[in-house]
Amino acid sequence: MAMSGVMRPGHACVRMLDLDEAVHFYRDVLGLQETGRDKQGRVYFKGWDERDHNSFVIRQADKAGLDFFGFRVLDVATLNKLDSDLRAFGVATERIPAGDMLETGERVRFESPSGHLYELYAEKTHVGNGMPLVNPGPWPDAAEHGIAPFRMDHALLYGPNVAKTKEIFTQVLGFRVVEYVEGPGGAGPAAFFMSCSHKAHDLAIVEYPEPGKLHHISFRLDSWEKVLRAADLMGRNKVPIDIGPTRHGVTRGTTIYAWDRSGNRFETFCGSYEPYPDWQPIKWTWEEFGHGLDYPTGKLHETFLSVVT
Ligand code: M3P
Ligand code: FE
Numbered sequence: 001m002a003m004s005g006v007m008r009p010g011h012a013c014v015r016m017l018d019l020d021e022a023v024h025f026y027r028d029v030l031g032l033q034e035t036g037r038d039k040q041g042r043v044y045f046k047g048w049d050e051r052d053h054n055s056f057v058i059r060q061a062d063k064a065g066l067d068f069f070g071f072r073v074l075d076v077a078t079l080n081k082l083d084s085d086l087r088a089f090g091v092a093t094e095r096i097p098a099g100d101m102l103e104t105g106e107r108v109r110f111e112s113p114s115g116h117l118y119e120l121y122a123e124k125t126h127v128g129n130g131m132p133l134v135n136p137g138p139w140p141d142a143a144e145h146g147i148a149p150f151r152m153d154h155a156l157l158y159g160p161n162v163a164k165t166k167e168i169f170t171q172v173l174g175f176r177v178v179e180y181v182e183g184p185g186g187a188g189p190a191a192f193f194m195s196c197s198h199k200a201h202d203l204a205i206v207e208y209p210e211p212g213k214l215h216h217i218s219f220r221l222d223s224w225e226k227v228l229r230a231a232d233l234m235g236r237n238k239v240p241i242d243i244g245p246t247r248h249g250v251t252r253g254t255t256i257y258a259w260d261r262s263g264n265r266f267e268t269f270c271g272s273y274e275p276y277p278d279w280q281p282i283k284w285t286w287e288e289f290g291h292g293l294d295y296p297t298g299k300l301h302e303t304f305l306s307v308v309t
Pocket of ligand 2: 154155156216218267
């Protein structure tokens with residue numbers, strides 16, 4: 001947890017062109033657990049080892065992309081403090097009442113200079129992972145259904161003003177930059193990989209002219225074998241793969257990028273590393289960024305740089 005009290009990525013709400021098809025995809029092919037549907041028609045999911053009621057929410061829309069991305073904070077006092085800290089920093093905030101999202105408390109929402117809606121919230125019902133808190137087994141039956149990531153792990157978002165957006169996350173919300181990418185010829189930063197936890201990144205942002213874009217939501221697996229099994233299931237289900245299976249140089253994850261039926265990119269990955277909070281950030285030059293993206297081939301995939309929703 002960040003010293004500010006921001007604990008972890010908590011939810012992503014993503015738009016789908018065909019909700020029924022998307023429910024089938026995320027439930028039966030990706031293998032998330034459906035945990036509810038609300039009056040607005042949103043469908044809620046979680047990974048098998050998540051204990052909160054939901055982490056990935058979808059809704060029907062004419063355009064794919066991200067509605068908002070939320071972080072769980074320690075408690076209500078922390079939520080109120082971060083709300084006033086954001087406002088003191090010059091960031092406008094809005095309160096969304098408890099119950100607007102299923103099993104979720106009041107949310108504090110703000111728009112970043114990159115044009116994304118971020119949220120903080122302190123309360124979401126613990127539903128558990130299907131195993132007891134006393135003498136549990138290693139995994140529940142749900143861990144075998146589909147690709148079956150154990151959690152929604154992070155987001156990578158594209159938009160303008162990433163340097164200003166990074167300031168909000170580091171100076172107000174207590175995130176730290178673990179790795180970053182320089183622009184061509186050493187120009188101003190092109191990307192920041194930021195952590196509020198023990199992870200190498202909980203949120204990554206990449207400089208891009210159009211605001212508010214989704215590059216990917218990432219789902220975590222616990223072994224390279226499971227990444228390869230995910231590739232087999234993507235092949236069997238004709239899921240279009242963008243990149244991989246391969247390894248990123250940036251943050252060292254072993255990964256596959258693919259697209260859902262609405263064109264939203266998602267990632268299934270494992271590995272990476274656990275940086276201690278005092279570690280110096282790692283820098284990638286633009287000239288070596290091909291290896292940052294796809295370490296074995298060093299290929300600067302055109303789709304990675306330009307296909308977003
Ligand atoms: C990830 C990840 C880049 C690497 C991206 C890394 C921008 O998405 O989860 O580690 O090269
Ligand atoms: Fe990622």
